Each structure stands twice: as structure tokens, then as C-alpha cells.
Amino acid sequence: MTISTDSWTEQMRRGGLELAILLAVAPGTRYGLEIIRHLQELTDLVVTEGTIYPILGRLTRDGWLQAEWQASAAHPRKYYRLTSQGRRRLRLMVEEWRTFAAKIDRLVDAADKGSDA
Numbered sequence: 001m002t003i004s005t006d007s008w009t010e011q012m013r014r015g016g017l018e019l020a021i022l023l024a025v026a027p028g029t030r031y032g033l034e035i036i037r038h039l040q041e042l043t044d045l046v047v048t049e050g051t052i053y054p055i056l057g058r059l060t061r062d063g064w065l066q067a068e069w070q071a072s073a074a075h076p077r078k079y080y081r082l083t084s085q086g087r088r089r090l091r092l093m094v095e096e097w098r099t100f101a102a103k104i105d106r107l108v109d110a111a112d113k114g115s116d117a
Contacts, residue, residue, distance in 0.1 A: 013045070019097060020045060021055055022082065022090045025065065031077040032056060056080055064089050 020043070024035045036052055039045045059065040064086030069076050082090065 016097075017045075017047065017051070018055060018059070019090075019093050021052065021059065022064065022086065022093065025080050025082055026087075026090060029068075029079040029081040031079050035080070059086070 020039055021035060024030060024038045030038065032049065032052055035056075036047050036049065039047055056065065056067070060067045060080070063083055065080045066083050067078050067080050069078050
């Protein structure tokens with residue numbers, strides 16, 4: 001019997017994607033493709049335009065991001081930046097992520113110790 005973790009991995013990835021996007025924008029403004037490249041280069045997390053733009057739109061509607069069109073040499077680009085509300089939300093999300101990850105790490109460590117017996 002083959003056990004597939006594809007579905008579980010995808011759910012975990014989707015759960016962390018909103019946090020990853022907010023973290024990508026935290027240092028300063030970025031446009032959509034720049035966010036995609038940043039995530040891929042820094043984490044090997046492959047995100048498509050069809051995935052990221054709806055999330056960026058929702059985060060903007062929720063007031064966590066501000067979007068602004070800016071002219072560039074090639075064509076206008078929509079740049080995203082964190083709002084003050086988005087910064088507060090990001091701090092809470094990072095805190096929750098670290099707390100949850102620490103709990104899972106404790107479980108993993110306990111399971112590893114139990115498997116040695």
C-alpha cells in the first residue's frame with residue numbers, strides 16, 4: 001500500500017502561503033511577479049500567478065496590503081506593501097506560526113524518542 005502525502009503537503013503549503021506572501025512584502029514594496037520570484041529563490045516554493053494574484057487581491061480587500069500602480073520602463077506594475085493593519089496581522093501570524101511549530105516539534109521529538117525504545 002502506497003501512502004500519498006500529496007494532499008496533506010498541499011494543504012500545509014496553502015496554509016502557510018498567506019504568511020509567506022506577507023513576509024515577502026514586509027521588507028518593502030514588491031509587485032506580483034517579484035513576490036513569486038522571491039518566494040521561489042528564497043524557499044523553492046513554487047507559486048503560480050493564478051494562485052498568488054487572488055490572494056493578493058483578498059489581502060488588499062482585507063486591508064492588510066495596499067496596492068498601487070506604478071509606471072515602469074516596460075509597463076505599469078501593481079506594487080503591494082503592508083498597511084499598519086497588515087503589519088499587526090503579520091506579527092500575530094508569525095507568533096502563532098512559531099507557537100504551533102514549537103508544539104509540533106515537541107511531538108516529533110517525543111515520537112523520535114519513543115521509536116528508539
